[in-house]
Amino acid sequence: MMTKFNNKGLIAVLVAAVAISVPAIALAEEKLNSGDTAWMLVATALVLFMTIPGLSLFYGGMVRSKNVLSILMQCFAITALMTIIWMLYAYSFAFGDGGSMNGFFGGFDKALLQGVGVDALSGTIPETVFMTFQMTFAVITPALIVGAFAERMKFSAMLIFMAIWVSIVYAPISHWVWGGGWLAKYGVLDFAGGTVVHINAGIAGLVTALVLGKRHGFPTTAMPPHNLGLTLMGASMLWVGWFGFNAGSELAADGVAGMAMAVTQIAAATAALAWMFSEWVVHGKPSVLGIASGAVSGLVAITPASGSVGPMGALVIGLAAGVGCFLASTKLKRAMGYDDSLDVFGVHAIGGIIGALLTGIFSATTLGVFSGSGLGGDNTTIGAQLGAQFMGIAATVIYTGIVTYVILKVVDAVIGLRVSEDEEIEGLDLSHHDERGYII
């Protein structure tokens, strides 16, 4: 009886600790901590490094040589465009106070970064650092979608689609989970963005691939990656940058950040090997593209879990992600016939969903060696936490699925989404940018 009571007390303390780490609940009376601030300045740079050049090279190597610049260009332009949109109003949509609408939307009170001055604090770090850190998330999420419509979307339509998407899909969903919105109240555990970033981008990618249709010649024409060296370099940069993404999401330099870094490394390595061995068994040879994809799938899956699971939980999450994403990207895509060019759905949506659900299990403190550091919100059982996780996934899938579809249809009606067949065959580098990636 006594023991049981103590356990409950411990859980309550842990829940409170997790609640404090939620970025929205910024305690005004806290003082600036220079250690936390120093780490967050570095973490912000690491997350930016994930998009340019990490993700750009990861994707750039996977397309055909006639489209390599279009991918690098899209990622680079998205980085610049999202920065401006985040500064103008999207930061406010995500992390402002929406008043009576706050459950769904953060309002305009921080638009044009009003009030985000030199002395403004968010927790123990300057709000400027918090705002820029979150900005790098708003940069990489749209950039992830690029892989799904690679080699066939008009650059102009891409810019308009992304500008609208980050405003009415990404910013509200990040408000729901991190900005004190309705999902936060159910104790959904999404430490660094498994739902907000990866499921969101993965589903948007699938919808974009379906609305745009298949690339000319898919799947009968060979479309092999043109430079897997670039892809492996990009995956390696993503891996390194992910320490900023996950350990940085603690917004402090403390024990949770340390554990986040450790479990990130463990899950990435496990998933890399899991994908490699799956491929070895199924296809007879281990491949460079496979091990790189596996590492990324593990990084995706550990993202929501990195603030609350332990090393053994990370091992299971990495294993599940490596095998699950391998099957989704090689078997499911073939069976369903959609042309998600670079497997944004297979890696980010599937990896994100695996991670989000397993977070609900391995955050529990009652699993012996597989225990984590505690469930979210008021949840006291794994069942309740899984319910919350499922709700977070379902809300994101439904909202992003529908709104992404509507945005695409509107942009298509106004200026058209897809390049002409001639332009597609010539390659987007020449047809859209008057440049070639390789002049040899």
Add this chain to the structure above:
Amino acid sequence: MKLVSAIIKPFKLDDVREALSEIGVQGVTVTEVKGFGRQKGHTELYRGAEYVVDFLPKVKVEVAVDEGMVDQVIEAITNTARTGKIGDGKIFVTNLEQAIRIRTGETGPEAL
């Protein structure tokens, strides 16, 4: 005069060039080519998507020689380019009607 065209594995090019120099061949022309023979192509697999690559990269070495040297040239190429595995390539010999050295205007065997 004869034109000896040998299709060989790319990594054997240096060995073949050396062997030809040793028997006194004064010049060769080398081209990177693609094709298929009994080796056929190979398959590549990217995330479950299997592609059959029909044309394999080879190197074509062309040597123009006087009649008397043909057998030596063929022997030099076969000895150095052979690995014993499928895909070692082929040698074609054709008659060469005329040869002209552009700089001096010499013709026939003197031009080789």
